[in-house]
Amino acid sequence: MIISYKRKAHYHxxxxxxxxHHSNYFRWMEEARVYFLEKINLPFTxxxxxxxxxxxxxxxxxxxxxxxxxxxxxxxxKAVKYTGVRVNFEYEIFNLTKNKLSATAISEHCxxxxxxxxxxxxxxxSEIHTLLENCLKEN
Amino acid sequence: MIISYKRKAHYHxxxxxxxxHHSNYFRWMEEARVYFLEKINLPFTxxxxxxxxxxxxxxxxxxxxxxxxxxxxxxxxKAVKYTGVRVNFEYEIFNLTKNKLSATAISEHCxxxxxxxxxxxxxxxSEIHTLLENCLKEN
Amino acid sequence: MIISYKRKAHYHxxxxxxxxHHSNYFRWMEEARVYFLEKINLPFTxxxxxxxxxxxxxxxxxxxxxxxxxxxxxxxxKAVKYTGVRVNFEYEIFNLTKNKLSATAISEHCxxxxxxxxxxxxxxxSEIHTLLENCLKEN
Amino acid sequence: MIISYKRKAHYHxxxxxxxxHHSNYFRWMEEARVYFLEKINLPFTxxxxxxxxxxxxxxxxxxxxxxxxxxxxxxxxKAVKYTGVRVNFEYEIFNLTKNKLSATAISEHCxxxxxxxxxxxxxxxSEIHTLLENCLKEN
Numbered sequence: 001m002i003i004s005y006k007r008k009a010h011y012h013x014x015x016x017x018x019x020x021h022h023s024n025y026f027r028w029m030e031e032a033r034v035y036f037l038e039k040i041n042l043p044f045t046x047x048x049x050x051x052x053x054x055x056x057x058x059x060x061x062x063x064x065x066x067x068x069x070x071x072x073x074x075x076x077x078k079a080v081k082y083t084g085v086r087v088n089f090e091y092e093i094f095n096l097t098k099n100k101l102s103a104t105a106i107s108e109h110c111x112x113x114x115x116x117x118x119x120x121x122x123x124x125x126s127e128i129h130t131l132l133e134n135c136l137k138e139n
Numbered sequence: 140m141i142i143s144y145k146r147k148a149h150y151h152x153x154x155x156x157x158x159x160h161h162s163n164y165f166r167w168m169e170e171a172r173v174y175f176l177e178k179i180n181l182p183f184t185x186x187x188x189x190x191x192x193x194x195x196x197x198x199x200x201x202x203x204x205x206x207x208x209x210x211x212x213x214x215x216x217k218a219v220k221y222t223g224v225r226v227n228f229e230y231e232i233f234n235l236t237k238n239k240l241s242a243t244a245i246s247e248h249c250x251x252x253x254x255x256x257x258x259x260x261x262x263x264x265s266e267i268h269t270l271l272e273n274c275l276k277e278n
Numbered sequence: 279m280i281i282s283y284k285r286k287a288h289y290h291x292x293x294x295x296x297x298x299h300h301s302n303y304f305r306w307m308e309e310a311r312v313y314f315l316e317k318i319n320l321p322f323t324x325x326x327x328x329x330x331x332x333x334x335x336x337x338x339x340x341x342x343x344x345x346x347x348x349x350x351x352x353x354x355x356k357a358v359k360y361t362g363v364r365v366n367f368e369y370e371i372f373n374l375t376k377n378k379l380s381a382t383a384i385s386e387h388c389x390x391x392x393x394x395x396x397x398x399x400x401x402x403x404s405e406i407h408t409l410l411e412n413c414l415k416e417n
Numbered sequence: 418m419i420i421s422y423k424r425k426a427h428y429h430x431x432x433x434x435x436x437x438h439h440s441n442y443f444r445w446m447e448e449a450r451v452y453f454l455e456k457i458n459l460p461f462t463x464x465x466x467x468x469x470x471x472x473x474x475x476x477x478x479x480x481x482x483x484x485x486x487x488x489x490x491x492x493x494x495k496a497v498k499y500t501g502v503r504v505n506f507e508y509e510i511f512n513l514t515k516n517k518l519s520a521t522a523i524s525e526h527c528x529x530x531x532x533x534x535x536x537x538x539x540x541x542x543s544e545i546h547t548l549l550e551n552c553l554k555e556n
Contacts, residue, residue, distance in 0.1 A: 010308070010309055010312075011154065011155070011308055011309075011312060011322070012154060012160050012162060012305040012308055012309075014154050014155040015150065015151060015153050015155070016150070016153040016154070016155070016157040016158075016208055017470065017472070018155040019155075021151050022443065022472075022473045022476065023151060023440050023443040023444050023447070024440070026439065026440040026443060027288065027290040027440050030288070030289055030290055031288055031289075031290075034288075034289060043348075044347070044348065045348065053434065055434070055439075055480070055483075056439045056480055057479070058477070058478065058479045058480065059439065059476075059477070059480075060476070060477040060478075061475065061476050061477075062474070063472070063473055063474055063476075066472075066533070069322070070312075070322065070323065116483070149447070149448055149451075150447055150448075150451060150461070151444040151447055151448075156331065156333070161304065161333075161334045161337065162301050162302070162304040162305050163301070165300065165301040165304060166301050166427065166429040169301070169427070169428055169429055170428075170429075173427075173428060173487075182487070183428070183487065184487065194295070194300075194341070194344075195300045195341055196340070196341055197338070197340045197341065198300065198337075198338070198339050198341075199336070199337070199338040199339075200336065200338075201335070201336045202333070202334055202335055202336065202337075205394070208461070209451070209461065209462065255344070289432065289433070290432060290438050290440060292432050292433040293429060293431050293432065293433070294428070294431040294432070294433070294435040294436075294486055296433040297433075299429050301429060347433055
């Protein structure tokens, strides 16, 4: 299951090199991840109501080509690993306006309660566990 | 009582015009306000422990001269009005590197509980009320 | 001529009060302004190709009601004054999800060359001048 | 040669989980990198005057422990590899207030002209080449 998230780069996302600042790619990928979870029927609000949070454990991003102001970009995001206590997402960011692959990335997330205590989704919530398992099967 | 807050402009705060984006001035003034409150012995943590929050009600900023990457700036901040239910701050932002006044601004804040219910500091907490009253007397 | 710009609030736009940080409203209004100019056939790229830039001279924002993560908001933006050397925009930000007016604001912009020299659009570029005049007539 | 960069976390850097948003770590590391280059007598302005820019090619960050509002943090940064056409930096981010290692990271940068054409610092500028070589020798 691959979800596609698209929008344009904002003026306030550029820096003095006239391209989008590299830190904003992590914000864009968060937007794409939120959208992905919504599409698999697991919106953040459902997670939070179940007292399950998913902080970032690690993030690697490879930058290939810039995105300029007003360029349209597409992020293809998919879950690539899910163990019950961790989930990984992979991302491809395309600069659609310039027809170039802009970046590739992978993020790893654990699960915690609101208080930051680590937890196993497998044990804590079978509905959410099944939703996460299923979105990997469909890859 | 006027407090001076200084630092340099960061690379990630610039935009494609090569100057600091106007939205960042509001973040800088928040930093200066946090610093001001700390200096009058009223750190945010003391406010929050007393369950008193101070959201922005209005903000006006006049922009006179840009700030470029790595320029040092100074913000002079003072409280200019305090009624028990509202407080106003005034700001002057100087570009020290270019020796120019960069911006002037005024913000107005109300007080609420964590849940967003409006409250009177005068009634809710006499220690905090006195600290805010005193920092105006010394103007 | 009133243009409506809509999107959802991103997770990375919230702060520790769990609402969208007040500085982000200025970024949202820039997005709405860019969209407005595009709709009146005056995209930023056309401005910049004509070597006309429009820095913010002043901004006033009144905050009425918060926007939370994932809330959908709408910004209604219109040009309210244009003198050939200055243009003003007015904004209403609605929290559509909570059905409340979130903020109202007004911005003032001058025109400069890329080097920052003030200029009169009226004298510098009659096509752009006419586009700006017309979008006010239609109010 | 290890450089230490310290400051406090700003309110506007937090998100609704009440901790600093993970994207801000990349901005903090840029601040630390700018500071590092200044300390080895190679400020960004010297780079830019020589028409040498150093975009990020890849970034990996491992998150260990959060940083809360007003926590003081320290970033220890050092150059770990320099080939004439690429340079790598390593970072350790400590939450000094909570006395915990917050994150570790590594970034890789290439060199380009303002127009984005790749270049070899070794060939383009012997002074800058020597400064970069020397800061690795001292590790």
